[in-house]
Amino acid sequence: MxxxxxxxxxxxxxxxxxxxxxxxxxxxxxxxxxxxxxxxxxxxxxxxxxxxxxxxxxxxxxxxxxxxxxxxxxxxxxxxxxxxxxxxxxxxxxxxxxxxxxxxxxxxxxxxxxxxxxxxxxxVESGLQSRITIDVTSRVDAATASATARAQLPTVESVGTPELVVHATTTTPRLAWEVVVNGATQEAPSVLHVFVDALDGSIIESYDDVHAGTGNSYYNGNPVTIQTSGSSGSYSMTDTTRPGLRCGGQNGAVYTKSTDNWGNGSGTNLETACVDALYAAQKQWDMLRTWLGRNGVTGTGRSYPARVGLAAVNAYWNGSYTSFGRNSANTRQATPMDVVAHEYGHAIFQNSGSGGGGSGNESGGLNESTGDIYGALTEHYANQPATLDPPDYLVGEEVNLSGSGEIRNMYNPSAKGHPNCYSSSIPSTPVHSAAGPQNHWFYLLSEGTNPVGKPASTVCSGPTTLTGIGIQKAGQIFQSGLNTKTAPWTHAKARRATVSAAKSLFPGSCVEVNAVKAAWTAVNVPATSGEVACP
Missing domain, CATH: 3.10.450 (Nuclear Transport Factor 2; Chain: A,)
Known part of the structure; x- marks a missing residue:
């Protein structure tokens, strides 16, 4: 209600x-x-x-x-x-x-x-790079593969049953055991997928369902309206109009109370943190429907739970729910709009196209950038006044996590020490930094190089002046490209997918297609074979 x-x-x-x-x-x-x-x-x-x-x-x-x-x-x-x-x-x-x-x-x-x-x-998009012609007889047993996978995490809570699969995200397909290990790294929880070569026992690759981010403030105004459920004397922070969306503590229990009046506006109050989390997630859901034509986070009419009270300077998506901590000063919970939308952005990434983007820092950077893009889209859709959290292209600008302001800058990633443009070093760049090129591309596509009333942005190659097409169109093109994602997801694939998406969405004009191409060129991602032409 x-x-x-x-x-x-x-x-x-x-x-x-x-x-x-x-x-x-x-x-x-x-x-x-x-x-x-x-x-x-x-x-x-x-x-x-x-x-x-x-x-x-x-x-x-x-x-x-x-x-x-x-x-x-x-x-x-x-x-x-x-x-x-x-x-x-x-x-x-x-x-x-x-x-x-x-x-x-x-x-x-x-x-x-x-x-x-x-x-x-x-x-038609396929991630397969060569035909599969392998024998399916394993030389490494499941127990050995399980032990190898277990050793990849310092803290292990459980290990799933190994599954014999064909691993095909690299150039040559290989027979492998996929083992899912639940536990924790030194910094955060982990749901680690480990692929162990079924012939020689080596690790082919691994990827983690847990994607970490950082926070903003709790400023959404007072009071705000959120969707809850229940009736007189028994209310719940469960949104029945957006299936799957609810909020509670770290044990997974949803917050309930006798009145439908939640939170006290304090940055340290966890009930208030859930107010902010639900408010942001509900705004993002509405943005997905109204601007991007998408039915919920999954695309099939569902969302995921949120948990607050994480005892860490962090926030993350673990493949099943979002979890939000606090800032280093312990004065604010990490549940502002762009951080909440960022974490649910990982869920959108997971539920678009073929699911995961593959392992490695390049696909990881694209995943992190996806979260940032959904943070910007949600802020622009909500369009809050300057006294609250107005729309911008900064990430976590109000949390002051460690005294250095925003965490990432989309119009000038280098302001935070992150690359503005793609290079051969991106596959070895940490994922939060590797978000820079696609973030920069999205800003140039949305706003151009010299937008009125917004920050100017530079280019790395190509024409020095670009005109944006607006964030709503840019978001439509981005999501439509993401819907055709295959692993491994790369900047080259993202360019080809978004160019194709622009032509499908706006067949009567080449303005959008050429703007997508120009923005990718501006961040050093050139055209590859298979890119559509316009006209």
Whole structure:
């Protein structure tokens, strides 16, 4: 309920000839439908009908069957539809998992994008880099793989059952055991996925579901309105209108009380921290729907719980819920709008395209930048006055975590010692710093180099003057590109995906396409094979 609070959201195939297996630059071409051509421009949030969703599945299935060359599919492999989400203007994105001789292929996912009617294919994205031709007989047993994985964390709470898979996020697919280890690093909780080579016992790669960030203040005004649930005498900080979203303490229990009046506006009060967390998450949900055409954090109408009271100068997403700590002075909880939206941004990243982005600092930096971008989008959507937390492109500017102001700067990452532009050193740059290039790209795409009333920004290459297209359009393009994400996610893939997204979203103009290209060029991410042209 709303509460006023005392505290501080079956087509005919005719795909044109293609040169790369990673992207389809021409669409399937069914018989022209005059009614379709004459239909009005859809609203941003326009979920496809059941008929259109079924049509998209039929179109995608037919495409995958007819064009195995696009996905490097062999005779021992099968595809299964794993997710079907819609985005801006009802465009559809279908993610398929891949199996090889009955084993799941990690990194073999395929994402097929169609128009909102499900009749035309916009792109086919596959992360697989070479065909799978391996033997599936393991020389390393599950117990040995489990012991190897367990040794990767200093503190271990539990170890999942090892699963034999094909690991395919690198150039050459390999047989591997995937082992999930729950525990903690020296700094934070950890849900670590470890891939152990099933032939020689070496570690191929690992990645952590826990993605850490830092905080802002609790200034959202007093009072604010949040969605809670319950009735007289029994209320809960559970938002039943946004399934999955609720807030409570570190033990996972939701806060409840006899009155529907929460928090006291204090920076140290945990109930107030939950007020701020719910307020920000609800604003982000509304932004996703109104601006980006997305149905919740998952894209399928769900969100995740928030926990406050973390005894650390930190905040993180662990794959199942967000958790928020405090600043180093212990005067403010880390639950302001951009920090909350950042952590839920990791959840959006996880629920877009093929799921994870792969291991390594480059994909990790893109994941961190994704959180920053959703923080900026949510702040701009909420559009709070200067007396609260006005929209900007700074991250954690009010928390003063360690006396040095904001944590990251999107229009000039180098102001915080982070790279403004892409280089060969990004794959070895710590992930929070490696967020710099994509953050800078997003600012240039949204605002340009010399926006009125906002900070100027420089370029690293290409034209020295760029004109922005506005943060709402930039967000639509970014999310639509993210919907086609495959592992390993790289800056080159992000460029190709967002250029393709711009053309699909704004087919009547090349302004947006060329702006996306120019902004990527400005941060030293050049065009690669398969990039769409406009016109």
């Amino acid at each position: 709303n509460s006023k609070l005392k505290a501080g959201a079956v087509a005919v195939l005719a795909i044109a000839a293609l040169t790369t297996p990673s992207a389809v630059n021409a669409a399937t071409a069914p018989v022209d439908n005059p009614a379709r051509a004459a239909s009005a421009e859809p609203p941003v949030y326009a979920p496809p009908s059941a008929e259109a969703r079924a049509q998209a599945v039929a179109t995608a299935n037919a495409t995958l069957a007819a064009r195995a060359d696009l996905t490097l599919k062999g005779e021992n492999e099968k595809f299964n539809l794993a997710a079907n989400v819609s985005g801006v203007k009802g465009l559809q994105y279908l993610t398929y998992s891949r199996s090889y001789r009955g084993l799941r292929v990690h990194g073999g996912e395929v994402v097929v994008a169609t128009d909102r009617f499900g009749e035309r294919v916009g792109s």
